[in-house]
Amino acid sequence: MDSLAVIVARRKRQDKLFGALGIACTSLGLIMLVVLLGDLMYQGFGRINWQFLTSFTSRRAGSAGILAAWVGSLAVMCITGLTAVPLGVAAGVYMEEYGRKGRINTIIEVNIANLAGVPSIIYGLMGLGVFITLFDFGRSFLTGGLTLALLILPIVIVATREALRTIPVHVREAAYALGATKWQVVRHHLLPYSLGGITTGVIIAMSRAIGETAPLIAVGAVAYLASLPQPAPFSGEFPFVSFEWIESPFTVLPILMFNWTSRPQADFQSNAAAAGLVLIAITLSLNAIAIFIRYRARRRIKW
Amino acid sequence: MNLAAADEKPVERRIPAIADPAVNGSMTRSPLAYTNNMVEPTRHEHDAPPTPKVTVESLNFFYGAVQALHNLSFVLAENRVTALIGPSGCGKSTFLRCFNRIHDLYPGTRYEGRITLHPSGTNIIDKSVDPIEMRMRIGMVFQKPNPFPKSIFENVAYGLRLKGITNKNELCDRVEIALKSTAIWEEVKHRLHKSAYEMSGGQQQRLCIARTIAAEPEVLLMDEPCSALDPIATGKIEELIRELRKKYAVLIVTHNMQQASRASDYTAFMYLGKIVEFGPTQQIFTNPTVKDTEDYVTGRFG
């Protein structure tokens, strides 16, 4: 029988060992990230300038730019967000607040959780089948945006449900006890109080979607695109706004990067690295917004 | 227990007829008839005789297959405070929550019997009666203060907005009246538009009471409203309850015997989902007829 001191010493050693292991694993991840980013910076940073951001792609690496791609990425994200967010939030609210908790609901729940894990190329094939073949939307912004909307829909639904679940029962009961209807409880209480959580989830989903390549290749994104969405959404003549641009061919940043990396010239590699940096910058700013919103919501509402 | 007062002014030691059906679990006369025989507690002799606001007849309540309330009969008198006491798990909250149909929010719950709201004669738990309307007529205060994460003003105004009041002046007036009647107006009048979460627990609970009474319900249900509060805040709320009695029929659940004896006019003792004894508070505390009640109010239960 060991003395107490020996046992304590041994357990402390185990504690330290695990601590060291943890630090090693964490730093491995961090180092990888830093090396990756550093390499990207080294290759691409010199290429980022006004000309690069404002020209279309070209056969000559030196004069090629990413204008169509970053505008395309933002435009596709608009379509994705405008469709996936209302649909996903509504579905999440329905499942959490309205749906009867029964076997059918459980089956739907499990399926949605699984959908979030389906490989993105499958969504591409589905977009091809549904939006191009069936609905004849063509290889357009609309098809690309809707395909990515399908991809992030499960994430938005799950995020909405999680956010709703953090609202304590006693706050709901307070509203119901005053005679609110279900819709009033949702509209006046649940949605405002879960806004922080939902927005965070939506932005995380969007930052996943903005980096997607495979499903967009499947629905026919063009790499070599030398035009902005046509016609321009705003004009000086009546009716001033037009949504016809959603039917024009599209490209996005990752597609352009993919195209550039497959070229032999070294200059195109640094172009691709530079486009990657722009993409990372967009993603990081999205995440920063998510963190800020979450921070604000947490400070305003703590249960 | 107010023994001294009982000595000065001997309480009529008659068990009210209303206690019998509750004990036996059977009703032979109309519930209204019982209230005519209700014995008025001595300290409120100047009050008008009690009239029933809500009568409960052979109420059964089920959580799924589990029966939580067994054949309850009970009368809630207008302008009186009625306390529900009993050991933990005996069904006090379950009973209270039948009155505003809040159980309807959860699947699998089921009511049997009748809860009549007077004078309209509506059967609160009837399927055809709209629970939304019932909840507007019967207000509830919860155990834990549960303000909305909105401003103090918006909290109190919420019930009014649900009633369709949009006029800014009317909202302001009624919020002020509600906050004054719960005696926190002076403490919050300068920060009506600050978050309700920046108040103390006691203030939050009084805010919740203000929120409930701003909507002018007919009945006030309170489930252990002081259990999260310190003695001073508790004292203020008890004072408030005695004040609210002038306008409402109040039903309050409490674990605090002193509170029941101080604040209520009638007391019902519940045990295992049944009402064991029901009568004037003085009588329940000084001269209970059932052994279990006596053990419970003297702290020898169990």
Ligand SMILES: Nc1ncnc2c1ncn2[C@@H]1O[C@H](COP(=O)(O)OP(=O)(O)OP(=O)(O)O)[C@@H](O)[C@H]1O
């Ligand atoms: N949602 C529920 N599902 C099933 N049974 C429940 C549920 N809520 C309460 N019960 C049961 O009903 C009985 C009465 O519970 P209730 O909460 O009304 O007791 P209570 O008298 O308010 O107790 P306490 O003084 O601890 O608040 C208990 O036996 C409890 O286990």
Ligand SMILES: [Mg+2]
């Ligand atoms: Mg309870």
